[in-house]
Each structure stands twice: as C-alpha cells, then as structure tokens.
Amino acid sequence: MAISAVSGISIGTPAASDSSAASAPGGVERAAGTQPCINVQNLELTFFTGNGQTTALQDINLSIGEGEFVALLGPTGCGKSSMLRVVSDLLKPTAGTVTIRGKPPSVARQANDFGFVFQEPALLPWRTALDNVRLPLEVVGFPADQRQSRCEELLESVNLLKFKDAYPHELSGGMKQRIAIIRALSWRPSILLMDEPFSALDEITKGQLQEDLLELWESERKTVLFVTHNISEAVYLADRVVVLSSHPGRIRRILPVELPRPRAENIRETMEFLRHVREAREELTV
Numbered sequence: 001m002a003i004s005a006v007s008g009i010s011i012g013t014p015a016a017s018d019s020s021a022a023s024a025p026g027g028v029e030r031a032a033g034t035q036p037c038i039n040v041q042n043l044e045l046t047f048f049t050g051n052g053q054t055t056a057l058q059d060i061n062l063s064i065g066e067g068e069f070v071a072l073l074g075p076t077g078c079g080k081s082s083m084l085r086v087v088s089d090l091l092k093p094t095a096g097t098v099t100i101r102g103k104p105p106s107v108a109r110q111a112n113d114f115g116f117v118f119q120e121p122a123l124l125p126w127r128t129a130l131d132n133v134r135l136p137l138e139v140v141g142f143p144a145d146q147r148q149s150r151c152e153e154l155l156e157s158v159n160l161l162k163f164k165d166a167y168p169h170e171l172s173g174g175m176k177q178r179i180a181i182i183r184a185l186s187w188r189p190s191i192l193l194m195d196e197p198f199s200a201l202d203e204i205t206k207g208q209l210q211e212d213l214l215e216l217w218e219s220e221r222k223t224v225l226f227v228t229h230n231i232s233e234a235v236y237l238a239d240r241v242v243v244l245s246s247h248p249g250r251i252r253r254i255l256p257v258e259l260p261r262p263r264a265e266n267i268r269e270t271m272e273f274l275r276h277v278r279e280a281r282e283e284l285t286v
C-alpha cells in the first residue's frame with residue numbers, strides 16, 4: 001500500500017510513564033530524564049476481515065522520550081509494522097490511546113512531524129538523487145531558497161553529493177536507501193519511523209548504513225522508532241529494545257541498551273554488546 005509521509009504525496013511504501021530506565025517485562029517505561037514524545041497506553045489493534053478477526057496488538061504500554069532511539073524487535077507477524085502505522089495515524093487503535101506530545105497522532109501527521117523509511121527506498125525513477133531528496137521539501141513548503149543547500153548538506157552527510165545528478169537506476173541498493181533516509185529527514189520532521197529499512201541489504205552495506213544512521217541521529221537527534229527482526233541491529237542502534245511476542249503482539253520486555261555513545265562498529269565485539277544480544281535473544285526464544 002502506498003502511503004503518504006507528507007500530505008498529498010506518496011513517498012514511501014509500507015506497508016503515563018515512570019522515569020525509570022530499568023528493564024521490566026511489558027512495563028510502561030521511558031528513558032530517565034527525557035520528555036515524553038510518543039505515549040502508547042493500553043493499545044489494542046484488531047483487524048476485522050471477511051474470514052474473522054486478528055488481534056495484532058494487545059496491552060501495549062510504552063512511552064518514548066524526546067530524541068530517544070527505540071527499536072521494536074520481534075518475529076514476523078508480531079505487529080511491528082502495525083504499531084508504526086498506529087503511531088503515525090495510518091491506523092486507528094481498536095482500544096487504548098496513542099499521543100504524540102500529548103496530542104492525537106493526526107495532529108502530528110498534519111504538522112508533517114513524521115518521516116518514514118521503509119524496506120524499499122521507493123525513489124521516483126524520473127528524478128535525480130537530489131530531486132528525490134528535494135521532493136518533500138516542495139510538498140511541505142520548505143523555504144525555496146534553502147532547498148538546494150539542505151539537499152546538498154544531506155547528500156554530503158552520507159557521501160553522495162557527487163551522485164546528486166544520478167538517477168535511481170544508476171545507484172546501488174545501499175545508495176538508494178541512503179537517499180531514502182535523508183529524504184525522510186529533509187524537512188526536519190521531529191520523528192523518524194523506520195520499518196526494516198536495511199533488511200534487503202547485504203551485511204556489509206547494512207553495517208555501513210547503520211553507521212550512517214547513527215551519525216545522522218547524533219547530529220539531528222530525532223525521536224526514532226525502528227522496526228527490525230535483527231537482534232544485533234536493534235542493540236547496536238537503540239537506546240532501548242522493545243521485544244514483542246506474537247499472536248497477539250504484546251511487549252515481552254523492554255531492554256535498556258547500556259552501551260556508550262557514539263557507537264562504532266567495533267562495539268559489536270565487546271562482551272557488553274554480546275550480553276545485550278543474548279538477553280534479547282532469550283526473550284525472543286522463550
């Protein structure tokens with residue numbers, strides 16, 4: 001299904017907190033010292049179809065701090081994508097509430113607060129790399145005299161400025177996904193929603209893009225909700241990993257990732273990293 005990340009244009013295809021950072025099974029948590037940005041309370045989502053009904057999400061309670069990087073980790077069909085769609089106002093919950101800075105998600109969507117990145121970069125083939133990044137700026141009415149410099153700054157940040165005039169068919173899969181990421185950041189939305197953005201890439205490219213993403217996040221400090229089924233990716237990127245179980249999707253555990261930032265590739269070889277991976281894996285395989 002094509003969805004609109006910016007009103008009127010399709011640029012992607014998807015598809016009460018305490019202040020503790022301690023891990024707990026299924027609790028409402030957010031990182032200490034941060035303002036709440038996304039708040040999910042008692043969320044339930046049921047799909048009603050001709051063949052019956054499927055409860056995709058149940059008893060979801062989660063508070064995500066401003067500028068926090070949270071990974072949603074779980075097996076296929078556990079409701080990760082559905083959760084992104086509820087948060088971004090593309091689906092209405094069957095029960096419970098979702099608020100963005102205290103207001104309904106529709107308010108944030110209308111204010112273009114959400115940037116989306118999906119598994120497929122979905123670039124427009126007739127537009128150059130730069131013009132693909134520029135597209136949402138045109139749609140949201142970003143100041144015309146700043147569009148070129150904003151696009152060039154973003155292309156430079158992922159080492160693609162020299163490819164600004166290339167068309168998508170002239171770019172590799174990793175390059176296209178980099179363009180999709182900076183396109184989602186171009187108009188400076190405050191929340192970035194990412195649905196398995198690297199799952200179609202080879203291991204080396206995936207690692208490079210994860211590093212790029214962390215660098216961009218360090219400099220732009222968006223609130224990020226990142227869907228993945230890759231444990232190592234979740235631990236490497238996130239401040240907290242929300243482990244979901246399936247049928248229906250429930251929060252099994254919220255794991256704080258106590259690894260220093262900025263993180264670099266070699267952190268994956270540390271005992272601490274491996275310990276986090278093991279803990280997350282144990283939750284997934286219970």
Ligand SMILES: Nc1ncnc2c1ncn2[C@@H]1O[C@H](COP(=O)(O)OP(=O)(O)OP(=O)(O)O)[C@@H](O)[C@H]1O
Nearest residue numbers: 047049054056075076077078079080081082083229
């Ligand atoms: N539009 C829909 N109509 C009916 N059922 C749906 C719809 N969308 C999702 N579902 C069901 O809801 C459940 C959760 O789906 P969802 O796509 O959110 O899971 P996911 O964790 O993102 O899966 P994956 O990792 O495979 O992408 C699944 O059982 C799915 O079949």
